[in-house]
Amino acid sequence: MNDLKTFKFNYGGTILYFGPESTERIRDHLEGKKKALIVTGKRSAKESGALSDIEKILDELHIERKIYDGVRFNPTVEIVEEIIGEMRSLGADFLIAIGGGSVIDSAKLASVAYVEDRKPEEYLKGYARASKHLFLVAVNLTHGTGTEIDRYAVATITRTREKLGTAVAYPDVSVDNPKYMISxxxxxxxxxxxxxxxxxxxxxxxxxxxxxxxxxxxxxxxxxxxxxxxxxxxxxxxxxxxxxxxxxxxxxxxxxxxxxxxxxxxxxxxxxxxxxxxxxxxxxxxxxxxxxxxxxxxxxxxxxxxxxxxxxxxxxxxxxxxxxxxxxxxxxxxxxxxxxxxxxxxxxxxxxxxxxxxxxxxxxxxxxxxxxxxxxxxxxxxxxx
Ligand SMILES: [Fe+2]
CATH class of the missing domain: 1.20.1090.10 (Dehydroquinate synthase-like - alpha domain)
Incomplete structure (x- = not known):
C-alpha cells in the first residue's frame, strides 16, 4: 500500500487540499462567511457523500446556503446565467462547486460574471478578460479535468454550438478527496x-x-x-x-x-x-x-x-x-x-x-x-x- 497522506499544495491562485482528510481542511477558509450557493449536478454530489460532508461543515459554521443542482455535462452559457440568477436572489458571498469539470467550470464562469456584471459569453468569446471573482470553493468529484487546480472553464454557446474554453479564475480553495471517486x-x-x-x-x-x-x-x-x-x-x-x-x-x-x-x-x-x-x-x-x-x-x-x-x-x-x-x-x-x-x-x-x-x-x-x-x-x- 502506498502512502495516501493528505497534503496541501499551493498553485496559481488555488490552495488545494489533497487526500482522504482534505474536506475537513476547508473549514478554516470559511470562517466569517454568511451565504453559500452550492452548485452541483443532479446526482454525484449526493451519491459521493460530498454534499453531506460539506453541509455538515456549513451547519457547524452557521452558514446559510441554497443548492442549485441544474448543471449537466457539456454545460451551456444559459446554465451559467441561471447560477448567476441564484447567486443574486440569495445574495451569496461565496460559491461551493461540488462536482466534476462541468460543475466547477460553470461555477468559475459564474463567479467572474457575477462580480464583474458581464455575460459569460463575453469571456468565452474573448471580448472580456476576467480580473476578479467571487470566492470559490471547488470540491472535485472526478479524476479527469484538473479544473480544481487550473484557471480554465469550458462552456457551450448554444446558439452557435461553439464549445469554448477560456482562462477565468483559479478556485480559491479546492478539495481532491479520493473517497468521492469511488461512486x-x-x-x-x-x-x-x-x-x-x-x-x-x-x-x-x-x-x-x-x-x-x-x-x-x-x-x-x-x-x-x-x-x-x-x-x-x-x-x-x-x-x-x-x-x-x-x-x-x-x-x-x-x-x-x-x-x-x-x-x-x-x-x-x-x-x-x-x-x-x-x-x-x-x-x-x-x-x-x-x-x-x-x-x-x-x-x-x-x-x-x-x-x-x-x-x-x-x-x-x-x-x-x-x-x-x-x-x-x-x-x-x-x-x-x-x-x-x-x-x-x-x-x-x-x-x-x-x-x-x-x-x-x-x-x-x-x-x-x-x-x-x-x-x-x-x-x-x-x-x-
Ligand atoms: Fe480535457
Missing part, C-alpha cells in the same frame, strides 16, 4: 482518466511546454497506466482512486502551464455538435490517430511523456505510428473501444463538427505542424466512424 461509474472512471491522459500528452508537445510540464505529464501517465485498470476492475480501491486523482491534478497543472493541443481543439467541435459525447470519450476516439501527427512534429517532447506508456519508443518521427498504436492498445486494454458511430456521427455531422471546431483547432496549431486542411481532418475522422 464513479465504469464509464466515468474511464472517460475522466483518459481526459487526464490527453492533458498530459498534449501539454507535453504544446509550444509552451517545458521540462516541468513534461515531468508532470510523464508522472501522470505512469500513474494512469498503473492504476486505471485496477480502478475499473475494483471501483472501491482507494489507493487506485488516490493515484488517478493525483495524476489528473498533475496533468491539470501541466495544461495550466502549457495548454492543450489539436486533439482538444477538435474534440470541442465534436461534443459541441453532439452534446451527449462525453469529453474524455471524444478525446480517446480521435486521440491515438491525431497524436501520431503530434509525435511526428515534436518527437523529443512527445517521447519524454510517452515513454511511460511505451518504453520501446524512440524520440524520432519514424516512431510516430507506433506511438499512436501504443495509446490505442492501452485504451483497449482498459476497456475503451467506442467509435464516433456509437454517438451517431455520420459524414454530415463530422463536417459540421469540423466547421465548429475549426477556429479552435487552428488556434492550437504549432509552427512545426505540416499544413493541414479540413478535408484531411475529415478523412482522418471518417476512418474513426
Amino acid at each position: 464513479l461509474s465504469k464509464n466515468q472512471t474511464l472517460f475522466t482518466s483518459l481526459d487526464a491522459l490527453y492533458h498530459a500528452l498534449e501539454s507535453s508537445v504544446s509550444p509552451a511546454s517545458n521540462v516541468l510540464v513534461r515531468d508532470l505529464s510523464r508522472t501522470a501517465i505512469e500513474k494512469i497506466i498503473s492504476y486505471l485498470k485496477k480502478s475499473v476492475e475494483n471501483p472501491k480501491d482507494l489507493e487506485a482512486r488516490y493515484m488517478l486523482l493525483y495524476a489528473s491534478m498533475l496533468a491539470g497543472v501541466a495544461i495550466d502551464m502549457a495548454g492543450t493541443s489539436i486533439i482538444h481543439g477538435l474534440e470541442h467541435g465534436l461534443s459541441g455538435v453532439v452534446p451527449n459525447l462525453e469529453h474524455g470519450a471524444g478525446l480517446a476516439i480521435i486521440g491515438p490517430e491525431l497524436f501520431k501527427l503530434l509525435y511526428r512534429t515534436k518527437p523529443q517532447e512527445a517521447w519524454e511523456a510517452m515513454r511511460a506508456l511505451d518504453p520501446t519508443l524512440r524520440p524520432n518521427k519514424e516512431d510516430a505510428e507506433r506511438a499512436g498504436e501504443s495509446i490505442l492498445k492501452f485504451q483497449r486494454s482498459v476497456g475503451f473501444s467506442l467509435t464516433l458511430s456509437d454517438y451517431g456521427f455520420n459524414d454530415r455531422k463530422l463536417r459540421e463538427a469540423i466547421d465548429v471546431a475549426w477556429p479552435l483547432f487552428q488556434s492550437r496549431l504549432m509552427p512545426e505542424l505540416p499544413e493541414i486542411g479540413k478535408e484531411e481532418i475529415f478523412s482522418i475522422l471518417k476512418a474513426l466512424l
